[in-house]
Amino acid sequence: MKNKIKIERAVHSFTQDELAQKIHVSRQTIHAIEAGKYVPSTVLALRMARLFQKPVEEIFELEQEDL
């Protein structure tokens, strides 16, 4: 799964720490999601979408291997 967290973070000019605090997770979690090492839960994905005011599908995208 691909995600645009890093881009959204840049758009809103949040650091990893700030984003982590806003959605109540650790900075390591943001780092792992951005690096594609961790796929967040639906709850966390929805929380991010709400923060960035975008539908989840615009932030997270399935890749060929996920189909």
Next chain:
Amino acid sequence: MFMKLLLPHRWKNIGWTVLGVGVLLSVAPFLFHTDLNLTAPVFAMVHDPVLGKTGYFSVVRTDISFTLTGVLFLTGALLVAFSKEKNEDEYISSLRLSSLLWAVLVNYLLLLFAFLFIYGIDFLMVMTYNMFTVLLIFIIRFNYVMLRNKSLPHEK
């Protein structure tokens, strides 16, 4: 679901202290070439002395140094292993779970190795250590993974 089994973070430091005392007490006899030699009356569900009859549900006087170090070690290690991190979240829970899988696998691979290549009385030592190794390997692995994650650079 996994998180429900965890204690609050403050128990982790208490666990490290108890574990430390347990390790010190179990290492001390080797360092100072003395035995702890603590005997005390204990309630034994089963007591099987080298010479004599097996007793059940009775109070017996016996050496409790192994009991003491074992209980301290296990209590400490359980507290360390089952306490939340300061910022325990879903990713850390997943690291916790994968570390546990890793620890169980490595533990049993080591045991398999010992089964194949260690014979005689020394195998009893393997069994003794093996009682503690799953927890120990888990604690080492999880803390290593956490440390590696904490040292990641802060990205803007």
